[in-house]
Amino acid sequence: xxxxxDYPCPHPVAIPPPKPFFKSLGTSLKETxxxxxxxxxxxxxxxxxxxxLGLQYFVPILxxxxxxxxEFFKADVIAGITIASLAVPQGISYANLACLPPIIGLYSSFxxxxxxxxxxxxxxxxxxxxxxxxxxxxSMLGKEVNPYENPKxxxxxxxxxxxxxxxxxCALGFLRLGFIVDFLSHATxxxxxxxxxxxxxxxxxxxxxxxxxxxxxxxxVSVMRSIISQTxxxxxxxxxxxxxxxxxxxLTRYFSKRKGAFFxxxxxxxxxxxxxxxLLVYFTHAEKHGVQxxxxxxxxxxxxxLTDLSFGSTHLMLAIKTGIVTGVxxxxxxxxxxxxxxxxxxxxxxxxxxxxxxxxxxxxxxCTSCYLTTGPFSRTAVNxxxxxxxxxxxxxxxxxxxxxxxxxxxxFHYTPLVVLSSIxxxxxxxLIDYEAAIHLWQVDKFxxxxxxxxxxGVVFGSVEIGLVIAVTISLLRVLLFVARPRTYVLGNIPSxxxxxxxxxxxxxxxxxxxxxxxxxxxxxFANANYLRERISRWIDEEExxxxxxxxxxxxxxxxxxxxxxxxxxxxxxxxxxxxxxxDRRGLKLVMANPGSEVMKKLDKxxxxxxxxxxxIYLTVGEAVTACNFMLHTCxxxxxxxxxxxxxxxxxxxxxxxxxxxxxQASHTVEVVLxxxxxxxxxxxxxxxxxxxxxxxQN
Numbered sequence: 001x002x003x004x005x006d007y008p009c010p011h012p013v014a015i016p017p018p019k020p021f022f023k024s025l026g027t028s029l030k031e032t033x034x035x036x037x038x039x040x041x042x043x044x045x046x047x048x049x050x051x052x053l054g055l056q057y058f059v060p061i062l063x064x065x066x067x068x069x070x071e072f073f074k075a076d077v078i079a080g081i082t083i084a085s086l087a088v089p090q091g092i093s094y095a096n097l098a099c100l101p102p103i104i105g106l107y108s109s110f111x112x113x114x115x116x117x118x119x120x121x122x123x124x125x126x127x128x129x130x131x132x133x134x135x136x137x138x139s140m141l142g143k144e145v146n147p148y149e150n151p152k153x154x155x156x157x158x159x160x161x162x163x164x165x166x167x168x169x170c171a172l173g174f175l176r177l178g179f180i181v182d183f184l185s186h187a188t189x190x191x192x193x194x195x196x197x198x199x200x201x202x203x204x205x206x207x208x209x210x211x212x213x214x215x216x217x218x219x220x221v222s223v224m225r226s227i228i229s230q231t232x233x234x235x236x237x238x239x240x241x242x243x244x245x246x247x248x249x250x251l252t253r254y255f256s257k258r259k260g261a262f263f264x265x266x267x268x269x270x271x272x273x274x275x276x277x278x279l280l281v282y283f284t285h286a287e288k289h290g291v292q293x294x295x296x297x298x299x300x301x302x303x304x305x306l307t308d309l310s311f312g313s314t315h316l317m318l319a320i321k322t323g324i325v326t327g328v329x330x331x332x333x334x335x336x337x338x339x340x341x342x343x344x345x346x347x348x349x350x351x352x353x354x355x356x357x358x359x360x361x362x363x364x365x366x367c368t369s370c371y372l373t374t375g376p377f378s379r380t381a382v383n384x385x386x387x388x389x390x391x392x393x394x395x396x397x398x399x400x401x402x403x404x405x406x407x408x409x410x411x412f413h414y415t416p417l418v419v420l421s422s423i424x425x426x427x428x429x430x431l432i433d434y435e436a437a438i439h440l441w442q443v444d445k446f447x448x449x450x451x452x453x454x455x456x457g458v459v460f461g462s463v464e465i466g467l468v469i470a471v472t473i474s475l476l477r478v479l480l481f482v483a484r485p486r487t488y489v490l491g492n493i494p495s496x497x498x499x500x501x502x503x504x505x506x507x508x509x510x511x512x513x514x515x516x517x518x519x520x521x522x523x524x525f526a527n528a529n530y531l532r533e534r535i536s537r538w539i540d541e542e543e544x545x546x547x548x549x550x551x552x553x554x555x556x557x558x559x560x561x562x563x564x565x566x567x568x569x570x571x572x573x574x575x576x577x578x579x580x581x582x583d584r585r586g587l588k589l590v591m592a593n594p595g596s597e598v599m600k601k602l603d604k605x606x607x608x609x610x611x612x613x614x615x616i617y618l619t620v621g622e623a624v625t626a627c628n629f630m631l632h633t634c635x636x637x638x639x640x641x642x643x644x645x646x647x648x649x650x651x652x653x654x655x656x657x658x659x660x661x662x663x664q665a666s667h668t669v670e671v672v673l674x675x676x677x678x679x680x681x682x683x684x685x686x687x688x689x690x691x692x693x694x695x696x697q698n
Contacts, residue, residue, distance in 0.1 A: 011618035015603045016596040038350075060353065061118045064390060072389040079388035080396020082267050083126045083379050084109075087397055088404055089270040090379070090427070091129055092294065092412065093420040097200065098134035099147035100158055100371060102294050103409070105129055107302045108370040109401045113394035115361035121353045122338040123345065123390050125375040126383040126397065127361065130333065131428055132196045133326045133372045135203075136463050137161065139218045140322040144315060156310045157319050163309055163366035164323030169331055170359030173352045184332045187444075188470040190436045191451035193333075195458025195466050197431035199223075200424060207421030208242035210235030210290050220459050235290040241280075242418040245273050249426035263385040270423045277419035278412065292417045297409040301402065302368040309366065325464065327362075330374035334358055337375045341384050378427050450474055485521030487534050489542075490560060490620065499560070499620045513552045514627050515542045516620060518560040523571030532574045535559075536581065556627040557587055560620050561594040572605045579610060591616045592623040 019027075038057065042050050056063035087109040095105030113127040120127075137158055138147070147154040172180060184192075202223045206214040211233055215226035249269050256266035280286065287293045310316065335354050342349045358374060365373060383393055440448040450473045458466030488501040491508030499516060502508045517538055523531060535557075543554055579589050589611055594602065602608045608616065617623040 011622060012613070013594065013599065013616045013618055015599050015608070018600075038352075057353075058356070059118055060121050061391070068390065068392070073392065075387045075389045076392040077396050079383050079386035079393040081400055082264060082386040083383045083393065084397040084400030084404075085271040086267055086379055086382055087126075087128050087401060089274045089420070089423055090376075091401075092415070093424050094129040094131055094134040095371070096417065096420055097131060097138065097203070097424060098129075098158070098371060099138045099142060100155065101151075102412075103297050104155075104158075104369060104371055106297075106401060106405055106409070107368065108365060108373050110398050110405065111302055111368045111370055112361040112365045112373040113398040115364050116357050117391040117394040117398075119353070119357035119360055120391055121349045121357070122342060122375070123347070124341040124380055124384045124388055125334065125338045125391075125394075126379040126388075127373055127394055128376055128379050129371065129373055130330070130376045131200050131424060131431075132193065132333070132463075133330050133374065135196055135200055135218065136326045136329060137322060137372065139463050140325065141318065144318055153310075153313075153315075156308045157313070157315055157322075158371050159305050159308050159366045159369070160310045160313070160316070160319040161322040161326065162362050162370065162372045164320050165327035165330065165372055166359045166362030166364075166366060168324050168327045168359070169355050169362065172331070173355030173357075173359060176352055180328075183471060183474060184328070185447070185450065185474050187440055187447035187450040188454055188474055189332060189336065190433055190440070191454030192329075192458060192466055192470055194432045194434075194437070194451075195455040196463055197428035198455075198459050199463070200428045204421040204425050204428075207292070207417045208239055208246075208425075209233075210238030210292065210418070212292075218458075218462055237286065237289050238291050238416075238418045241277070241286075241291065241416065242422050245277065245419050245422040246425055249273060249422060250429070253426065253430070263382065267382040267386070270426075273419050273423060274412070274415050277416045278414040281414045281416050286416070287414070294412055294415045294417065294420075297412050299406060299409050301405055302370065304367060305369040306367045325467070326372050329467075330362075330372055331355060331358060333377070334375035337377050337380050341380060344384070378430065446477060450477070479526070482521065482524065483526045484530055485519060485523075485527050487531070487538065488518045488520065489538065490516040490518055492624075497621045499624070511624055511628070513555045513631050514558060514624060515539065515554055515556070516558045516560060516624070518563065520563045522565050523567045523574065525568055525570035528570040528574040531571075532577055535578055539582075539585075539587070555586075555588060555631060556590055557582060558590045558592055558620060558623045558627065560592050561598060562592070564598055565595060566597045567601055569605075572601060572607055575602075575607060576610065579607075588627075589615065590623050590627060592620045593618060 041053055041057075045053065088106065091105030091109045092102040093105070095102050095108070108129050109127075116125070116127045141147075141154060141157050141161065145154045145157060171177070199218045199220075202220065203214075203218065205211075205223070205227055209227070211227075211230055213230070215222045252266045252269040256263050281291060281293055310319065313319070331354075335349075335351055338349050338354060339351075362370075362372060365371070386393075437448065437451055440451050450470055453473055454466050454470030456466070457469040461469075488503065489510075490499040491502040491505070491510050492499055493505060493508055500508055501518070502510070515538065517535060519531065521527065539554070539557065546552070546554055582589050591611065594616065599608075602611075615626075617626060
């Protein structure tokens with residue numbers, strides 16, 4: 001093929017200057033673990049200022065407390081009291097779902113919110129227990145320890161798993177490993193949450209129907225078998241009461257959605273249901289007619305539970321496993337909820353700070369008789385709609401719960417369990433986001449498959465199975481994208497200098513004698529063999545197309561490397577093989593716009609010398625101009641025996657095969673290209689880049 005030195009390249013591709021190893025390593029680590037550059041604020045600051053900034057970074061309340069105003073306080077008090085009215089019944093309900101004493105749910109709404117108010121970076125997140133984590137604790141711990149036969153050991157394992165959740169969450173935050181949570185994609189969370197909500201709703205049929213004995217399984221088959229096999233033990237009184245309260249809760253939610261100003265009606269509905277249910281049972285003595293009640297609740301603040309952490313238990317690995325799984329789910333939900341509401345108020349929350357805050361509040365909670373807490377969507381939505389300004393609303397909520405623990409717990413003695421079941425079902429129905437699933441189907445079928453797989457795994461298997469299936473499919477998708485990157489044939493958009501995918505732009509024109517391919521991903525060992533085979537196939541298909549259309553034969557392959565962010569040794573070996581294979585076929589390999597990392601590795605591997613730096617161009621347009629220049633200005637030398645290896649009657653155009661005088665270019669590239677380019681080529685029109693080439697040659 002022609003030699004690139006015959007074409008004066010206006011913009012040569014530079015090889016980045018070498019960097020010291022440790023400086024390069026430091027840059028890579030910074031980009032991986034510190035993309036937000038948290039140390040920027042410490043630059044050029046005296047030691048005393050750095051100390052203060054460090055405290056404010058790890059304890060955000062020290063940063064915004066000096067600016068706190070009385071107007072903020074009034075708004076936070078109203079919001080805090082509002083979410084406290086939701087926290088009390090939800091805390092009791094979710095503790096019951098986790099097979100823990102109801103008082104543990106109230107404890108969990110006292111200490112953790114205080115910790116989060118000091119360490120959290122979200123202004124709107126309301127801390128508390130969540131149904132999905134409660135279900136996970138019950139299903140994972142309940143497999144080995146029966147909460148009714150051995151309640152003390154079960155409670156100890158719940159505290160221990162909460163401790164390890166906190167340690168794991170803190171470790172992710174301190175080590176800047178928050179990207180691990182990102183493997184739980186939006187589709188995964190939609191399916192998982194929907195499946196968990198379905199399972200939770202089904203399990204609440206135990207309370208609605210007044211059943212005493214119920215399956216410990218969470219799958220649909222086990223739950224339905226347990227319900228159908230006990231039809232003779234159904235209590236109509238409990239069923240009627242449960243349906244009435246469920247209708248009341250759903251009605252208030254519907255009304256609040258229609259009239260946003262009346263959000264407080266939906267927020268007060270759970271506490272109202274608890275009060276009405278307790279009064280009804282108290283005056284009618286319904287507990288004597290099969291309606292189960294909470295019973296006695298101890299008064300007083302959280303007792304210490306440090307001695308209950310079972311580090312020497314035979315079930316320690318179970319507690320660690322439960323802690324890690326529930327910790328990841330709690331992080332994913334809490335951070336997603338916090339970021340969602342932060343967007344409404346146009347501020348940013350630091351994901352790593354949130355992990356540290358969640359971890360610290362769960363570590364502290366495990367030592368003060370609390371189980372796993374995070375930022376539930378329902379409670380945060382109420383806090384947001386109530387007009388909260390800062391995390392002080394969590395402090396107000398914790399204060400209200402403290403007053404309840406000190407003075408009001410006896411009032412919950414007659415609260416019927418069926419009301420708690422209704423509260424849980426009403427909350428869970430909001431997590432079955434079928435609209436999001438429909439949107440996934442319309443936008444991305446693969447995401448829809450992930451969502452449905454997660455849902456089916458949770459509903460028909462278990463919560464852990466559904467989570468594993470969803471994460472596995474998501475990882476397979478990532479591996480598939482890496483191992484099978486997209487490659488496109490590029491063509492020229494008429495009346496422009498742009499080169500785009502022919503599939504996306506059917507009007508784009510092929511360049512005669514030139515095949516332009518774009519590799520749309522980094523080149524690694526996982527995709528090197530695939531890319532080599534795919535490039536060969538593109539060449540074969542292009543040659544078949546040329547023969548069928550009667551056009552000129554193929555002479556050049558241009559690889560658009562603009563999307564190739566990095567390359568490894570396997571990728572370099574692949575390019576070497578492609579180069580050798582193209583030499584055997586009489587083709588010339590040309591590269592366009594390789595990035596700095598790619599150029600450094602190509603230089604160190606001596607591949608640039610093999611290809612020839614004169615065949616590496618800054619843009620696809622310049623590469624096409626050079627190829628056309630060589631195709632239309634160089635004359636073959638049959639006497640030298642230079643013929644196309646594919647067709648003995650077609651001479652090879654090689655500038656090195658004959659003297660420079662026999663390969664005279666026109667005075668300017670412009671004249672040559674206008675003489676030989678098709679009318680549709682952008683290189684026949686006005687092009688500032690070509691004008692610069694012309695000026696340079698003149």
